[in-house]
Amino acid sequence: MSMVTPKIHAAILASPGMGHIIPTMELAKRLTTHHGFDVTVFFVTTDSDTTTTSKILELTSNLNGINVIITPPVDVSDKLDPNNPSLGLTIVLTMIESLPFIQSQLLSMKFPPSVLIVDLFSTMALPMARDLHMSSYVFLATNAWFSAVSIYLPFLTKEAFSRHANNHEPLLIPGCEPIRFEDTLEPFVSPWGPSHESFLEAGKEILSVDGILMNTWQDLEPVSIKALTKNGIIGRLFSKGTVYPIGPLVRPVEPAEKREGEKVILRWLDQQPDESVIYLSFGSGGTMSKGQMRELAYGLELSQQRFIWVVRQPIEDDAFATFFDTAKGGNASTLVDYLPEGFVNRTKEVGICVPMWAPQAEILKHPATGGFVTHCGWNSVLESILSGVPMVAWPLYAEQKMNATLLSEELGVAVRVKADGEIISREQIAKLIRRVMVDEGDIGMRVKVKEYKLSGEKAISVFGSSHESLCQITKDCEILLHQSFEGKGCGA
Secondary structure, eight states, X not given: OOOOOOOXXXXXXXXXXXXXXXXXXXXXXXXXXXXXXXXXXXXXXXXTOOSHHHHHHHHTTTOTTEEEEEOOOBOOGGGSOTTSOOHHHHHHHHXXXXXXXXXXXXXXXXXXXXXXXXXXXXXXXXXXXXXXXXXXXXXXXXXXXXXXXXXXXXXXXXXXXHHHHHHOOOBOOTTSOOBOGGGOOHHHHSTTSHHHHHHHHHHHHHTTSSEEEESOOTTTOHHHHHHHSTTSTTTTTSOSSEEEEOOOOOOOOOXXXXXXXXXXXXXXXXXXXXXXXXXXXXXXXXXXXXXXXXXHHHHHHHHTOEEEEEEOOOOTTOTTTTSSOGGGGOOGGGGGGGSOTTHHHHTTTTEEEEESOOXXXXXXXXXXXXXXXXXXXXXXXXXHHHTTOOEEEOOOSTTHHHHHHIIIIIIOOEEEOOOSSSSOOHHHHHHHHHHHHTOGGGHHHHHXXXXXXXXXXXXXXXXXXXXHHHHHHHHHHHHHHHHHHXXXXXXX
């Protein structure tokens, strides 16, 4: 009598930061709801992460089939250069310190996972997966272009990095657009430093996995995805596994009870004409200087557009100051202290300044919202595209400059700020906002983003390209699990 093969149990590691947590949760929900997985998600937190745990609990309440484990917070500040802290290196060190706890949890499970899914910052867990005979996948919660860079990184020569860093020559990625120096990433500015080395090690580990999941879809990035397929230039280098575009994975608008502050915002939007409001938010981690914030405020006034602006306390010379501690973003009582005198009163009839946080998914989906000034975090980008809202691209850190180039030059769904000194001027800000909101010459931008909205919805629907990618992953995992169950390999 044959035994029934058990359900696939996948463990997913989510590194710190809401930009990693949100897509991880959406992947977990998709695997359980549409593909029959059991999922355990490990959320790794830092010592300074004072508000994220409550947000995780809020996001994961009432989820069936998903077991949530929040790791004990760790502090890696003593391992960093206090004069030049690296965002990527901080995340990597935090993940390394959390691995013993994660492994002990996996070993103590009555029904241990047969699949491990890690993100770009937790590839150091892949040897553990091999030791535990688990199949392994990397979830790159970003676009195909940046995914191609991550995969191809071990094949780039020292000479190529030197020409890029020292001579500012583009970094060539086969089959994809090259990376201009002005769009480059922190690890590439100082090649062979600690941040670069950690990124390089991640790239080497990625080559060992059974598959790579990307939060994008075929019709959004056909050229870069082609380069990553089995017959593509980079895909041939990644010979063991397969690349699966599975996006767009975005946080849905859910009919949950809203807080009073959220209700106020949404009621105000209900009173505005369609596509008349520009929404401004720089993510949970993004910050700017006091001088830049004042120019942004004056630029909003000059644009003469209705607005909702998520305002965080200015912090000098640290574009990701609130990435690990959103409490640094200030509070309502201090909001007027760092905006121009009289700004709130002058604009109270046409705009709302929201301290710290706003219901972004709901705002972008609202018919009154017509544009989005964004830091170009990939979550925010996808939420905007899936809402059919064109963007003003204002990148701050990480791969956001690459995202801004993709949006403005390849997809044509955004206009991009251009540095005209240390501070972006109010005149440029007003001009770009008006280009998105009212200039008839840029109406094609609004048409294009609505076309990508429809293609994204199609991709994740039944029989869509991204849905089929997840179906293929499910089949691959079932084969490996069956082999394990029969005593031939991974899992048991």
